[in-house]
Amino acid sequence: MNRANRPFEFFTASYLTRIDNERAMSLRQLRDGLDHCSNPSIFYHTFQSLGDYHFLTEGFSNDVAQWVLAALNRPRLAEQLGGLDIRGYVDLARLREDVLLIIDEFLRASPEAGDLEAFEPFYFCSSKEVLVPLGWEAWTLVEFRRFLERMGHASFHFHFLVSRLRLHLQSNDFSVWFKEELGLEGLARQVDRIDITMDTIDGAKARLLKLVDRELAA
């Protein structure tokens, strides 16, 4: 059994939601707000909403897409925005660009839709991350598995999804540790393929547990 030189430290992240005193009542106002809002605001409406609504598996990807569907009744645009794979982004600037690109293309094709009044406002908010160590350290895959089983949603979301923004890699804390500390490149690759946007956090965690169990049994 490989032993790491550096243990895997488990953290939990809590997110305070800050109300940003800006709202949009039309698609054009939403577009302008997204253009100049802070990065923590882009994070809140994408990465955090994916974590907040982790129990939804069908048709929910981010706040922006949901608002376009429910408040503007624009299913095609909502589908395009919802189709953005948050998992694929390693920086928020690129994510913002892509959201704006989709909205701008829609507005070019349907300029009349830009100023129609929404059923309800879109409120811009932003996230404040509060990070706390759980006090668990894993030095081996067996220890890792034991702690993984006790890991909550917030902790999994932080290590599996939010980690991409920290690492600037299309990867996650687990895979990086498997590869760099335990030399388990195959396991790391398989874990990278877990699709959290098509699954709940519990589902993604169950897949990870299964992959770890298979590795331990090999």
Next chain:
Amino acid sequence: MQFDDYVPILGVQEVDELRALARRLAGRSVQMVNSTAVGGGVAEILNRLVPLMQELGVSPRWDVITGGNDFFEITKAFHNALQGGPYDGRPQDFETFLAYSEQNRHRLTFDSEFTVIHDPQPVALIDARPPGKNHWIWRCHIDLSRPNERVWNFIRPFVSRYDGSLFSSPEFSRQLPIPQYLFYPCIDPLSDKNRDLAADAVREVAERFGIDTDRPVLTQISRFDRLKDPVGVIRAYQIVKRYADCQLVLAGGSATDDPEGAEVLAEVREAAGDDPDVHILDLPPWSAVEINALQRASTIVIQKSLREGFGLTVAEALWKKKPVVASAVGGIPTQVIHKHTGLLAHSVEGTAYQIRFLLSHPALAQKLGEQGHEHVREHFLITSNVRRYLALFLHHDSLGRS
């Protein structure tokens, strides 16, 4: 009730995370201040929040301000005016308010590291803030989106001196020079209104009120108030009734001591006519178990408000895994994520349509209810509230005193 009682509801994983957060605040002092020890939503929340924080190792204290009838008449007028009602107070009311604040400032001790002042009644206690390292937060439980300007201009300078403010919905907040955070109201899953009930107990209550549990039951739980649109609910039911053999339950209270409530109740009875499938229940305030059972006996829960605060009856229904059809007003869209945790509507016809849709798609209705339950578990339980407070204190602690 103890913190461990929540473990089966939250799971050991979430409890571990809460304990990890609380460990960083072990022994740190927290003071909660509000205007009443019993009655009202704030006292109900603090009654659970304070012991839970204590069990997690934080040192919370709960103080209640005092005042004469004149003070509470003034604060009630402020409360209504801040929520958009008319205000015809006298100039000396502001002086009276400040005089009572001064009395409370001398009567109470303010030496905690984190002080949370709830609602406008004690807002001027910010004058009592001692020098040194401490953090003062104002928790606003009311809807400030359309305040009376005269009252708000009086309150605002006090609010602006806090380190942060907490609002139940972005819609209820104001432009302020201090950070504003979103803190949802919450329900207690172990309270009489929300705890699990045996199927027999649910049936017994339904039968006591003459409800046939073998046919679909549509329910709205709300006091008899025009803003809850009970007559609109009856109109929606009457449309649905053309297509489905269902019953309607309108259960609420406050009709006996509220002249407008009695008037609305009469309008509701008239709109219902002699339909034996419409059950209008004027319940006394001690009916928590009955309300719980009525929600559980429902096929669909409706909340067709024209204007709403947060509307926690929606969270109560979702917690019981009920599909909800509700108006997109106030805090309701936060709870009912359209097509994910319920269905939103904007009219009588829309409400009727969504009800018909759910009655003919029971699998979808069940899924919405289940997802609604998870949504409440994640965001609107008392334990989520504890977590938010712990995170808030840790965040402000990391900033130092502003």
